[in-house]
Amino acid sequence: APSIPRPNHSRASSLERIPTYAPAAASAIDRTVPEPVAAEVLEEQTYFETNIEPSYLPEVRAKLRKFIRFHTERPDPRRIVLVTSGGTTVPLENNTVRFIDNFSAGTRGATSAEEFVDNGYAVVFLHRQFSLLPYSRHYSHTTNCFLDFLAVDSSSGQVVIDSAYQQEMKVVYQQYRKAMDENLILFVPFTTVNQYLFTLKLVSHELEVGAGALALFYLAAAVSDFFVPRSKISEHKIQSGSGGNSLVLDLDPVPKFLKRLVENWAPRAMIVSFKLETDETLLVGKARGALERYSHQLVIGNLLQTRKHTVLFVTKNDAKEYSITEQQEKEGVVIESVIVPKVIDAHSEWITGIQQHQQQ
Template sequence: MQLAETYRRRLNSQEYIPMDVEGIAALPQLTVQNIPSEYADRLEKILAFIQNCRKKQVSVALVTSGGTTVPLESRTVRYVDNFSSGNRGSSSAEYFLKKGYAVIFLHRRQSLKPFDRLFSKISPLELCELAASGELIVKKDYKDSYEENMRFRNSFITNKLLHFCEFVSVIDYIMLLRACCQAMKPLGQQALLYLAAAVSDFYIPLDDLPEHKIQSSDGPLSLTLHLVPKMLAPLVQHWVPEAYVISFKLETNIDILVPKARKALATYNHKLVIGNCLDTKSQVVWLVEQDVETPEQIQVKPSGDKEIEHYIVEAVTAKHRLYLTNSVS
């Protein structure tokens, strides 16, 4: 059953008051009693993961990845989608883990994930073959890479350093982002947020959604989309005020990229904006900080032996370490 329909059903039974985007942001605290039950289990798992990380005294990176949907009906058939494969988020999560961070990977369902992203374009039937004995084995061309990535993935999960949490709609995303931030707040400056998800700028409030599939026989479709409130303001000011927060800015016009990144920093007062242009986002990015006149440019090496996320995470973790050191002194 779709989220909006579930809200309405429970409202009628007085189980709880349904939450729209503004309602999620306004709640003083998320608890299993005041959120929809489909989120309660995930909230408890996030809290348990963070509690374990606090015992281990490790820094935690929340990496968001993939795009959000905006349903057009309660029983959703049609939706508006912010497309993102999740490559930047999933690859960056791997590098954070290898740098010693624990990672909450908040991702779009069926988008790329750490360690299995490299095999996403390969059919399982192409990846494996039947040996003469009839045993199913990984083909020689993929075996070493497959085993290496499986070992990494299994090790991080077994040691409770990698936690997966998935979303679909923009309301899912905001609810779970809020839940993650609430859980991470006690970490203080050990928390790092790497907000790489492609979040919808517009949505349709639950009360405005038709219940059933929109019919083409009704003629041309006219939609009124509401602006999604910017979550960076409450996130930085209230949810995780001590965390090292990083946002992304994607543009198609390089001339406005850095000015818009600086505007975001001035508006939300977070630590860093990673700016990139659509056509070159896998080759070059700019790290824009407050009170730093010239943005740091990160570019893939001519040899091309490492992807750009390797260099981004290397730079970001160095800045986070400096932030921690300065806060102690």
């Protein structure tokens, strides 16, 4: 195929080329490493000491610092939001053939990122590699294959955008171009839960130092609750004959880092987490429980079945539902266009509160 020249500023020139999906050959298990003292009660400290940091993290740190400086060292500093998006995987083998995954496609995160950019934010988009991305989400994956939007022009014989989609695609393209040209999104990929956790800690630290209260955390990723720690993971592909016909998995709980994030990693930032349930009667209680446990500012509850048109904002003293109608959904309105402005209002209040606190 002919090689296609790419514009200078594009997603392809960013951290996207880091192959987070490939097993890290260098980290094949060294059995001489002592077993962690209490692998089953993994606390935050133990986690980061006994699991291996992704080798590409220094590159992420360098790009991130540059990005944060770019947006904060301006006469009118920009707010920066960390949007986490998509599901983390749990590898079952170190040379990974199999892994545990979850359903998240990254729609919430990718759509929200567009809304944040539209509202003047710069976005660190920490996403599952190959999940949906802002702007390109309109033309990707099997349901929205980009080829379906093309046609052959009868006079020139060239492939062009089908006239039926010209207008819509022009709008999306212009938004994408603006976001890239103005350096408004930093794409940071992950695949495994380990990569996610190490990167989350890094980004939190950098945002705390570089942006303080101007930083907003919008944690829409579906993070695995259980994983196989480094001390227990099989080095090679698990053989089907081993242990009879069944495979018994012994998973450790993933430490809940939200409290560390709120109290230590980014104490000046506003933190919004999401809570997914499938049973409506559990949603408010679970969301409130998360707020009490982690002491952050807002939990956005959603049900698997209705998450694309209804969400529940749960704060310390309040629980408010926001919805879009079926008709609005048909017309292309997205629930994120309701969620994001409300989150931004809360962030404005949060910044004012922090500033007043600092003046006292």
